[in-house]
Amino acid sequence: DGGITQSPKYLFRKEGQNVTLSCEQNLNHDAMYWYRQDPGQGLRLIYYSQIVNDFQKGDIAEGYSVSREKKESFPLTVTSAQKNPTAFYLCASSMDTVSNEQYFGPGTRLTVT
């Protein structure tokens, strides 16, 4: 089955620790995205990547970092510099960045205490 996988589904970390969220897709999509969602809110764009070895900051990139070494993978690192890291993180992909259909993964719920 083609799709996007995110792991783990739930993640707990202590304040001050960096944590990396995994996102893998086998849809052969060029573009990948990371969003953050807080309770009762819409999605906010953290980073996006149009192609391998290239990525751009979204609206709330501070405290986050990404890499895109492979087409299939777009991991997100939540660094200790992110002031409010507890949130629901969603990864998505699309054929390209002008495609109107994004495919979302199941999400990772990160709790930092």
Place this chain on the structure above:
Amino acid sequence: LAKTTQPISMDSYEGQEVNITCSHNNIATNDYITWYQQFPSQGPRFIIQGYKTKVTNEVASLFIPADRKSSTLSLPRVSLSDTAVYYCLVVPTSGTYKYIFGTGTRLKVLA
């Protein structure tokens, strides 16, 4: 980027048709209107997309008047499983990528 405005919440009963309206006064010529559905603790799912007039697929219809300043997502005969948040997005087909998910419309379907 065109900003969208949707009702915060709606209630409906099973079997009814639900219409969710979205206003987008500043929509540009090349923008498409796209709707996503999101269940709790899941990623959004693409429902339908249109440019003008009417688009229909197996789950919904999208009505867009000639001036394109608003659009209406129509869900025929909703069931309890249609309880979700519905997002209206105006998506550019050229230029810098940007999707803006507002707070959406929380639809609750009652038995």
